[in-house]
Amino acid sequence: MILAVLNHKGGVGKTTTSVNLSAALAAPKRRVLLVDLDSQASASLWCGVSRAQLTPSSASCLLNQFPVGKAIRTTSTANLDLITASPELANADLTLRDVAGRELTLKHTLQPVRQRYDLILLDCPPSLSLIGVNALMAADALLVPVAPQFLAVEGLVSLLASVEHARTRLGSRVKLLGILLTMVRPGRACAEVRERLRSAYRDRVLHTEIAACRALEEAPATGRTIFQCGPRTRAADAFNR
Template identity: 40%
Template sequence: MSRIIAIANQKGGVGKTTTAVNLAAGLATPERRVLLVDLDPQGNATQGVGLDKQEPAHTTYDVLVNGVPVTGAFVPTETPGLWALPSNRDLVGAEVELVDAERREHRLRDAIAAARQEFDWIIVDCPPSLSLLTLNGLVAADRVLITLQCEYYALEGLSELLNTVMLVRDNLNPGLGVLGVLLTMHQHTNLSRQVVEDVRTHLGAKVFDTVIPRNVSLSEAPSFGKPIHAYDPKSAGALAYAALAQEVLARG
C-alpha cells in the first residue's frame, strides 16, 4: 500500500512544484515505484518531468470529472520508477463542474484507490490556492508537506493552511497529518538565516533538517523537462533534494 503525500501551500512561487517533481524523482528507483499526480491546472509538474501537457491522452481532469480510471491515465517518465498523471488547463473547469458533484472533495481519493497497490509512493502537486482541487489533494493524502520560502513573510498564511489541514482531518480525512515543513530558496544572507531560525523556533521538529537552496540549476531544469538529479546531479539543488528524499523515507 502506497504512502500519499500532498505538497501544498496556497502561495505561489515557494518551491511547491519544484519540490513535488524532485522529491518524486528522488524517491523513485527501478524497485520503488512512484506516481506524481499533477493537480495544478498550470501543468508545471507535468512539464517538469518531460511530458507535453498538450498531448496526453488522459489528464487529471478526465480522472476527476469524467471518471476515467487512473490506471489508464498515468504514463511513464524518463526517470526509472517514476510515473505521472499529467495536467493541463482543462483542469481549470473542474472547480465549476464538480461544485454540485457527489463526494466532490473525495474524487481524487476515490480515483487513486485503485493505484495504491501499484506504487510505493504517490506525490500530489496541489495548486497554489485553498481550492476544491487542493481539498481533493488533502483528502486523498496520508500526509501533507508544506513548502515555505526563506523570505520575510514566510510564516504569513501558514496558520491558514494549517487550519485547513485541521478542518480536513476533523471532517473529511481523519488520517491526515503534517509530514513536515520544508524551507526553500535559501540564500546565504542574514535574512534567510533569521527566517530559518524563526521557523524552527515556531515549529520545532516539524521542520525538515534539509533546507533547499536558491540554485540556478533548479531554476533551469524545468525548461529542459528534467528533474534536478537528471539535469545537474552534482548541483547543490540535486544534493539537497536527495537529502530530502532520505528524510521523507525516514519519516515514513
C-alpha cells in the same frame, strides 16, 4: 503512501519539490507515481509533456470518470510514472459542486492504482480549492514547501488551520510530515526566516533545506530533474535525504 505537496501560496518551490523529490524516491527502485493537480500543469511540462499532449489528465479522471490506469505515463526517470494536469482542473470547483462526497473524489479515483506504487505524490494547486481539499482527504502525509519570504511564512497560519479543519470537520487522516524551507541562500534574510519558522513550528520544520542553485532554476526548461542536470549540487544532495 500518498504524499501531498501543498502550499496555497505560489512561487515557493512546490513543483520543484514535487518533481525532484519524486525522482529521488524513485531512484532506489521504488515505484512512484507523480500526480499533477495544478491547472498550470508545471510538473507535467517539466517532465517533458507538451501542452498539446496533456490529456488524458488528472482532470479527465476527476471530472469525466476517465479510467485512471489509462491516464498514467512513463517519464525519463526510471520507476517514476506521471498523471498530467490540464487547464480543465480550474473548473473543478464548479464541475464537482453538486457531486455527493465531492471531497473524496480524488481518493476514490486513485484507489484502483494505489497498490501498484510504493508512493503516490500529489503536486497540488497553489490554493485551497476543492482540488486542494481532495488532496488533503486522499493523502496520508503532507509536505509544505516554504520560501524564505515574509508572506510565505505568514501564509502558513491559514494553511495549517485549513489542514486542521480537514481533520476535524471532514475526517481527514493526513499528518504533517514537515515544513521544508526552499530556495535557501546564504545571508541574513534566510537566517531570519529560518529562525522565525523554528520558533513558531519547532520540530515540524525539517532540518533538510533545498538550496537555491542555477541548475535547479534551469532544469524545467530542459525537462530534466536536478539529478540529471546537477547531480553534485547541494540541492540534489538535499532531495536525496
